[in-house]
Amino acid sequence: MRAPRPIARLLRLTDPRAALESLIETKGVVKTVESGALEYKGAQKGQERYSFAKIPHTLDIPDLIELQKESFNWFITEGLREAFASISPIKDFTGNLILEFGEHSLGEPKYTVEECRERDMTYCAPLRVRVRLITSESGEIKGIPDQEIFMGDLPLMTEKGTFMINGAERVIVSQLVRSPGVYFLQDTDTNGRPIFIATVIPNRGAWIEFETDNGGKNDTSEGTIGVRIDKNRKIIVTTFVRALDKKYETDDALRKTFADPLTGEVPAIIENCLEKDKDIKTREDALKEVYKKLRPGEPENPDNAETLLRNTFFDDKRYDLAAVGRYKVNRKLEKQFALMNYTPSRVEDVRDSHGNVKEKALRHLTKEDMIAVVRHLVEVVNGSQHVDDIDHLGNRRVRSVGELLQNQFRVGLLRLERVVRERMTVQDLETVTPQVLINIRPVVAAIKEFFGSSQLSQFMDQTNSLAELTHKRRLSALGPGGLSRERAGFEVRDVHHSHYGRICPIETPEGPNIGLIGSLATYARVNRYGFIETPYRVV
Structure with a gap:
């Protein structure tokens, strides 16, 4: 036997x-x-x-829902503070009243997750914020100093990385979008001739494009460079730069700005631009020309043009590159900044030991940024620099639940800001209080709209534990600010070499969403700027 x-x-x-x-x-x-x-x-x-494996594993499997949890924790600690800071202080049209927002706090949830499931309720906690109403003339604080105002109930994330909304478990799918920054691309015009485009994409604000124009010739260097602001009519680049600052007013100053620092040679494409805008000699003429292109039909006023440019690109409230945008701009234009002897803005705020901001990072564009973009574009036209690969994961970033929720919360706060300003004008200065001015309905409605009807807020797949886990690690290129199925071409759906170790090349749906929805690889992680990182072994 x-x-x-x-x-x-x-x-x-x-x-x-x-x-x-x-x-x-x-x-x-x-x-x-x-x-x-x-x-x-x-x-x-x-x-x-x-371990029964013959090959030893060298790396532990990470927390697979860390992306969801860390992102929501960031929103609670940092995201809400940034959102309130973006609208604070609110001043009325006359400047008599000022409403300031301070620290926020979250209370305790009324019910547990299981109680919310049984009662068809939302698992949430009350959000309160300290406000202060000041009269600008006397500096007197109206009402109770640092008074706490209820701002509505904020849905909380469960330990499993989900949200309990009206008794149903929901997952906020992370979004994979083009990162803010500056991109240099090649395209063709209507006649099939090559053109080069530099696009500065902000997190919030107007897009600016620097585009070459061949002037009917095959050689790009014989053409000119035009500037488009938010898809408006094209402005010659030298006219636009003249309008930025008095120091770029003369032709000689412009030649010196764009000349090669080693040889002193002025690029032919810049000489062509100077030839084309030879009628514009002063900064005032340039401002009038810019205003005519951006506001056709309105009287050309240099002061209005200067205000328009300042509000469009150099105002933190209207234009925001975000930390990731500033990081990308600084990295891309590093060589140009060095040649210009210019030190770009920091990416992050510098704080002291008490957490107070010592040196603020510039989140808007600077004039030097724009000069550096044009200089780099000239090098791309001459062939000494390469164009960017827009599908590379270094140019795409993950917007997870915290950032998506912050954007929606900011929308609600902007609506609230309008209501507060209107109420400030009609209320009596003697009797007005923060409670009278603040109406929380726009904020509550914005949060409800996000969790209830956003394309990225989905019922959790509860087929089995693996389906549940996969749903929380899903990445979607669709949704607000992303692509649409109809416009997405083959290139954006295809597997890219940068996906290796970052995005699973197999797990994607069949049908119209193929390639637009994917999943994070097991060991992939998302860094603080939203870029996907993967471990590698040094050999």
Whole structure:
């Protein structure tokens, strides 16, 4: 009779642990005990694990829903503060009243997650913010100083990375969008001739495009460069730069600005631009020309033009590159800034030991940024610099739940700001209080709209545990500010070499959404700027 196999002997053992240890002795399998760094379903701190693999694994599987949890925690701690700071202070049209927002706080949820599930309710906590109403003439604080105002109930994330909305579990799918920054691309005009375009994409604000025009010739260097602001009519680049600052007013100053610092040679394309706008000699003429193109039909006024330019590009409230946009601009134009002897703005605010801002990072464009963009575009036209690959994951970033929620919250606050300003004009200065001015309905409605009807807020897939986990790690190129199925071409859907180790090349739906919806790879993580990173072994 044949001797019983080791596994058959194990089956006869009653104690599963003894069976496992017997198998380890028989097969010579190495027992590994994890340190407790690994935390996900089924893995407790300090839990013993047995590896039956012949190839040892060198990296622990990370927390697979860390993206959702960390993003929401950022929103609670930083995102809400940034949103309130973006509208604070609110001043009335006469400047008599000033409403300031201070620190925010979250209360305790009224019901647990299970109670909300049973009662068809939303798992949320009350959001309160400290406000101060000041009369600008006397500096007197109206009402109670640092008074707490209720701003509505904010849905909270459960431990599983989901939201309980009206008794149903929902997941906010992360969005994969083009990152703010500056991009240099090649295209063709209506006659099939090559043109080069530099586009500065902000997080919030007007797009600006610097576009070459061949002038009917095949050689791009014989053409000119035009500027489009928010798809308006084209302005010659030298006219636009003249309008930016008095120091760029003369032709010689412009030649010096764009000349090669080593040889002193002025690019032919810049000489062509100067030839084309030879009628414009002063900054005032340039401002009138810019205003005529941006506001056709209105009287040309240099002061109005200067205000328009300042509000469009150099005002933090109207134009925001965000930290990621400033980071991308600084990295892309690093060489040009060095040649110009210009130190660009920092990416992050510099704070002291008490958390107060010592040096504020510029989130808007600067005049030097625009000069550097034109200089880099000239190098792209001459062939000394490459165009960008727009589908590379270095140019696309993940907007997860915290950022999406912050954007929606800001929409509600902007509506609230309009209501507060209108009420400030009709209320009596003697009796007005913060409660009278603030109407929280726009904020509450914006949050409800996001969780209830946004394309990225979805019922959680509860087919099984794996489907649930996959849903939380999904990335979508669709949604507000993203692509649409109809406009998305083949290139954006295709597998790119930068997806390696970052996005799974297999897991994507069939049909019209193919390539537009994907999943994070197991070891991929999202950094603070929203770019996907993957570990690699140094060989």
